[in-house]
Amino acid sequence: MLAAPSNPIPQWPPFVASAPGKAILFGEHAVVYGKAAVAGSLSMRAYALVTPRTDGLMRLCLPDIDIDTTLGALPSAAAIASLAHPGDVATLLSAALLPQEGPGRTAMLTFAYLAGALLPASVRQSGLTLCVRSLVPVGAGLGSSAAFSVSLAAALLRLGGRVSAADSAEERQLVDQWAFRGEQVAHGTPSGIDNAVATHGGFLAYTRGSSPRQLGAAHPTRVVICDTRVPKSTRALVAGVRALRDQHPAAIDSIMDAIGALAEDAAQRFADPSAERLEDHLRGAVALNHALLAALGVSHPALERMRVISAAHKMPAKLTGAGGGGCALALVPQAGAASEVAAVCAELAAEGFACYPTVVGGAGIECAARVGAESVAAWVERVAGGGCEDLADAFAALSADALAELAPPVLRKLIH
Numbered sequence: 001m002l003a004a005p006s007n008p009i010p011q012w013p014p015f016v017a018s019a020p021g022k023a024i025l026f027g028e029h030a031v032v033y034g035k036a037a038v039a040g041s042l043s044m045r046a047y048a049l050v051t052p053r054t055d056g057l058m059r060l061c062l063p064d065i066d067i068d069t070t071l072g073a074l075p076s077a078a079a080i081a082s083l084a085h086p087g088d089v090a091t092l093l094s095a096a097l098l099p100q101e102g103p104g105r106t107a108m109l110t111f112a113y114l115a116g117a118l119l120p121a122s123v124r125q126s127g128l129t130l131c132v133r134s135l136v137p138v139g140a141g142l143g144s145s146a147a148f149s150v151s152l153a154a155a156l157l158r159l160g161g162r163v164s165a166a167d168s169a170e171e172r173q174l175v176d177q178w179a180f181r182g183e184q185v186a187h188g189t190p191s192g193i194d195n196a197v198a199t200h201g202g203f204l205a206y207t208r209g210s211s212p213r214q215l216g217a218a219h220p221t222r223v224v225i226c227d228t229r230v231p232k233s234t235r236a237l238v239a240g241v242r243a244l245r246d247q248h249p250a251a252i253d254s255i256m257d258a259i260g261a262l263a264e265d266a267a268q269r270f271a272d273p274s275a276e277r278l279e280d281h282l283r284g285a286v287a288l289n290h291a292l293l294a295a296l297g298v299s300h301p302a303l304e305r306m307r308v309i310s311a312a313h314k315m316p317a318k319l320t321g322a323g324g325g326g327c328a329l330a331l332v333p334q335a336g337a338a339s340e341v342a343a344v345c346a347e348l349a350a351e352g353f354a355c356y357p358t359v360v361g362g363a364g365i366e367c368a369a370r371v372g373a374e375s376v377a378a379w380v381e382r383v384a385g386g387g388c389e390d391l392a393d394a395f396a397a398l399s400a401d402a403l404a405e406l407a408p409p410v411l412r413k414l415i416h
């Protein structure tokens with residue numbers, strides 16, 4: 001068990017912990033079976049604003065999923081430590097407090113687990129408001145749950161005095177470990193790749209059970225992420241692949257080996273100083289990886305339609321995440337014109353898909369009580385137009401464009 005909370009911050013100003021979504025470039029599903037996967041962080045991020053209270057309440061304000069609620073007593077750290085699996089946290093809470101099912105239930109359980117384990121007594125007594133806003137679409141295969149868990153774990157660890165800016169290797173490792181437990185609450189048996197990318201940022205090669213490896217010079221890669229808006233369940237898709245493997249073990253294991261080989265090869269090539277050579281390689285490998293995933297039964301007609309459209313614009317694409325709907329990513333040639341990206345997005349939008357032209361390979365977790373020269377509180381008040389009674393309410397109402405201003409400066413340079 002990880003060490004108990006220590007050295008709490010006695011008085012604290014509002015601060016924001018933010019973590020990115022992820023796109024898996026190679027290796028989804030095979031990673032569950034011990035193969036390598038390569039993933040990168042997105043410029044789309046979750047932002048958790050934490051503000052102090054004095055009434056002892058825990059307010060959880062999650063406007064993206066229509067939750068604004070106040071939790072009474074949290075489970076004790078000892079009760080959390082005694083659980084056989086983080087997902088059992090529901091047994092420590094009153095059923096009347098929780099929605100029966102859905103994103104709200106999962107998010108509240110994740111919060112109860114991490115806050116119960118990590119919040120020091122002083123903050124439990126005084127209370128807090130947590131408001132999470134995210135530009136990562138929920139449940140689309142872009143790691144919204146990991147972005148949520150990582151920003152939450154970092155915020156709570158900071159309140160316990162165990163993390164400050166979350167910028168050292170030690171602090172990041174701690175955030176990653178706790179965020180993984182948050183992911184276990186949400187997903188049962190996740191591989192850990194999503195929380196590793198959301199914590200460390202850049203590009204990572206990951207094999208279950210080993211520490212993630214940061215990759216090479218990591219040329220930031222232009223992509224179009226396309227959300228087919230077809231709902232999917234990661235848990236059900238992973239279970240479906242397992243059932244297929246039970247029926248055809250040798251064949252499915254060969255597919256897993258092939259996917260793993262593509263990921264390993266790509267991981268090596270990320271060290272290539274030539275962005276052109278890397279791009280050439282990735283374009284072929286992406287198409288091949290998608291074909292193998294389709295053989296596992298995790299594609300969907302909407303994903304195939306997306307691939308046809310993007311291929312016509314010379315942008316090879318693959319599903320990213322669990323598949324079964326959700327998202328695909330198309331590689332944009334580094335020399336591709338903005339008009340070509342706009343054209344492919346317009347065609348995809350005409351199919352009812354949501355498009356996000358973005359960059360893979362940006363920053364990981366960040367924790368800060370300042371935005372440039374301003375305090376977080378002053379920044380929220382100014383951007384919200386001033387006169388806010390409640391900082392969390394103002395934050396909840398900010399536009400997506402305003403939120404994007406909170407992205408780390410390095411990332412903002414890449415996006416614009």
Ligand SMILES: Nc1ncnc2c1ncn2[C@@H]1O[C@H](COP(=O)(O)OP(=O)(O)OP(=O)(O)O)[C@@H](O)[C@H]1O
Nearest residue numbers: 062064103106107134139140141142143144145321
């Ligand atoms: N903006 C948010 N506010 C609150 N909770 C969130 C938010 N975004 C994600 N979550 C939490 O994450 C869960 C979504 O997890 P899910 O695995 O379905 O999607 P994903 O992480 O986007 O996809 P994948 O795991 O395939 O990448 C939600 O049910 C909720 O608990």
Ligand SMILES: C[C@@](O)(CCO)CC(=O)[O-]
Nearest residue numbers: 028029031190191321322
């Ligand atoms: C499908 C999967 O490989 C990726 C989901 O983003 C599941 C996992 O790794 O936990």
